[in-house]
Amino acid sequence: xxxxQQGAEAKVYALTFYGKEAIAKERFPKxxxxxxxxxxxxxxxxxxxxxxxxxxxxxxxxTPALYYIDSNRNIIYMERIQGCTVKQYLLNQTDDKAACDGxxxxxxxxxxxxxxxxxxxxxxxxxxxxxxxxxxxLVLIDFGLSFIxxxxxxxxxxxxxxxxxxxxxHPNSQALFDKIIQVYLKRSTTGKQVYARLExxxxxxxxxxxxx
Amino acid sequence: MSLTQSQPLQLHDQATQVHVALWINVSNASELxxxxxxxxxxxxxxxxxxxxxxxxxxxxxxxxxxxxALEQQxxxxxxxxxxxxxxxSPNKSIKEAxxxxxxxxxxxxxxxxxxxxxxxxxxxxxxATIVGEPAALERLSSVTSLDKVRQYYKLPANTSNILNAAxxxxxxxxxx
Numbered sequence: 001x002x003x004x005q006q007g008a009e010a011k012v013y014a015l016t017f018y019g020k021e022a023i024a025k026e027r028f029p030k031x032x033x034x035x036x037x038x039x040x041x042x043x044x045x046x047x048x049x050x051x052x053x054x055x056x057x058x059x060x061x062x063t064p065a066l067y068y069i070d071s072n073r074n075i076i077y078m079e080r081i082q083g084c085t086v087k088q089y090l091l092n093q094t095d096d097k098a099a100c101d102g103x104x105x106x107x108x109x110x111x112x113x114x115x116x117x118x119x120x121x122x123x124x125x126x127x128x129x130x131x132x133x134x135x136x137x138l139v140l141i142d143f144g145l146s147f148i149x150x151x152x153x154x155x156x157x158x159x160x161x162x163x164x165x166x167x168x169x170h171p172n173s174q175a176l177f178d179k180i181i182q183v184y185l186k187r188s189t190t191g192k193q194v195y196a197r198l199e200x201x202x203x204x205x206x207x208x209x210x211x212x
Numbered sequence: 213m214s215l216t217q218s219q220p221l222q223l224h225d226q227a228t229q230v231h232v233a234l235w236i237n238v239s240n241a242s243e244l245x246x247x248x249x250x251x252x253x254x255x256x257x258x259x260x261x262x263x264x265x266x267x268x269x270x271x272x273x274x275x276x277x278x279x280x281a282l283e284q285q286x287x288x289x290x291x292x293x294x295x296x297x298x299x300x301s302p303n304k305s306i307k308e309a310x311x312x313x314x315x316x317x318x319x320x321x322x323x324x325x326x327x328x329x330x331x332x333x334x335x336x337x338x339x340a341t342i343v344g345e346p347a348a349l350e351r352l353s354s355v356t357s358l359d360k361v362r363q364y365y366k367l368p369a370n371t372s373n374i375l376n377a378a379x380x381x382x383x384x385x386x387x388x
Contacts, residue, residue, distance in 0.1 A: 018222065018272040047387045054380045058368065065376035066383050068273055072284055079376070 009045075009144055014080060017067055021080040025049075025144075026073065045144070046074050052119055052146035053078070059117050061110055062132065062139045081141065083133040087126035090170050103131075104176050106138040108183025111159070114140070115188060118150045124162035126169055152190065156197035157206055159184070163198075215346045217268060218331045221279055228327060230275050231334040232268055234352055235322045238344035242317035251290070255341060257326040257334070258293035259315040260300065264360045266375045268349055271325060273379055274299035279327060296325055302365050302381035312364055321355045 001024065005012040013024045027042050029035070046069065053076075056063045065079040086103060093099045107129065114121060121128075122145030130139040149155075159181070166177045181198075185191040216233040220226035247255055258275075265271060278295035281287050289298045289306060301309035315322060322342060326334045339346075361367070361374055365381040 018219065018269055018276070020269065050384060051388065054384055057377065057380055058371075060368075060370065060372070065373065066380040068276060068379075069383050069387065070280065071387075072280070 017077050020067065021082070022067060022077050023064075023080045024075050024077050026075045028074075042074050043071060046071065046076060049143045049146065050076055052143040052148070055117060055119060056114065056140060056143075059113060061113055062135075062137045063143075064139065064141060081130045081132055081139050083131045083139070085127050086129040086131060086138075087169060089131055090126060090173070090176075100176055101179060103138075104179035105183050108180045109187055110138050110140060111162075111180070112184050112187035112191070115155045115158070115190070115194070118148050120147055120149050120154045120158050122146050122158065122161075124158055125165035152193045152197050153201075153208060155190070155194045156201050159194065159198050160201045160206060163202075214331060214335050215348050216331055216335055217349050218334075219272070221327065222276060223279055223283070228279075229329070229331065230272065231324075231326045231329075231331055232271060232349065233324045233335070233338060234262065234347045234349050234355075235324060235338075235342045235344040236320065236347045236351070236355075238320055238322050238342055240343040241315060241319040241322065244322075244341070245315050245317045245319075248315060253291070256293075257324050257338060257341075258296040259342075260297060260313055260323040260325065261315055261319050262321055262323040262352055262355045263357050264313060264364050265300070265323060265352065266356055266358075266361055266378055268352070270300070270375060270379055270382070271296070271323065273382060275325060275327060277382075292327060293325070299382060299385070302378075302385050304386055323352070 001013040001015045003011060004014045004023070010025050010027045013026070015022055015024055027046055029042070030038050033041070050066055050069050053063055053066050057065065064081055067077040067079065069076055089103065090100065121140065121143065123142055128140070128142045130141055132139050163177050166173045170176070181195065185195060188194065216231050218229045218231045221228040221230050244255065244259060248259065260271065274296050277299045278292050281295055282292045287295050289295045297314045298306060298309045300313040322344070324338050324342065358374060361378055362369065362371070365378045367374065367377050371377045
């Protein structure tokens with residue numbers, strides 16, 4: 001097992017799982033929390049992530065396939081996507097307008113499907129969007145902060161997070177994000193309400209309540 | 213040459229081998245079924261009805277989970293072999309798991325799985341247990357009924373990757 005990524009919540013290892021190229025995402029214990037509470041929270045989040053992943057897969061959104069959940073060690077085994085992140089892709093093709101539009105179309109469609117299922121991704125960045133090499137389809141990864149909600153507020157915040165991520169990692173990408181929103185509006189039944197809320201969120205930021 | 217496929221169990225130092233063999237034209241399924249019902253442990257392998265098994269990978273995931281459960285003393289069924297059959301099912305009903313994925317008296321094909329031991333010993337003992345012909349694992353796809361797979365794992369008709377969807381459903385067993 002080779003460590004390929006480490007974040008605040010989890011470590012990601014690359015390995016082969018019974019002949020399949022896979023990754024193991026391990027949520028490690030947080031020493032600053034009470035051990036009993038930590039165990040409960042971690043276990044719950046592992047399951048929640050796996051559930052969101054599988055729900056998306058069933059709805060036809062391209063996500064890494066779920067292979068196995070090790071609930072004793074808090075590890076999720078899933079498919080390793082062969083391809084590159086949308087972040088890399090956009091950095092490489094800044095001048096190719098058609099390619100960028102194609103990506104925007106895919107992102108908008110995928111997000112509309114995702115939100116129609118009432119799944120909030122929670123961490124939409126261009127690093128968490130992959131392009132699968134073999135099929136060129138858009139893959140959503142990292143459902144670590146995902147949850148189920150039908151609130152317009154949560155969907156708007158989801159889009160807002162993506163907008164911030166876009167603007168901070170890719171200079172002059174406002175047009176691209178606008179294109180994503182256009183597609184989203186076209187494909188989503190609640191698109192209009194979400195967009196109206198997005199404008200509110202833009203004014204005040206991600207947190208609705210300023211307490212805590 | 214043996215048609216059995218063996219690969220290491222991915223626990224610890226990978227020292228344990230898992231053996232998987234497909235048998236066709238089996239004629240003594242009802243006798244085997246009786247032996248299993250009687251709790252006869254001399255069968256000493258998991259006998260699976262391969263009708264809803266898409267790929268050996270699906271079986272390996274079930275084996276992995278069963279081995280893990282055995283080690284953690286979290287088995288929900290009698291032994292590791294019954295647990296393998298149980299783990300193939302996406303829900304917690306033991307009875308349903310056995311009727312769907314376990315051997316039934318009319319089975320003509322059987323997927324036999326053993327954890328541990330040598331391939332040679334497995335081949336000899338399974339050969340003595342099952343009356344039929346060994347077949348290459350690649351022939352599994354001709355035995356699989358995709359309609360059954362979709363029905364058992366509750367997959368929508370347009371599922372693009374049936375194996376991945378089935379394995380995902382197995383992984384979430386007990387957590388939904």
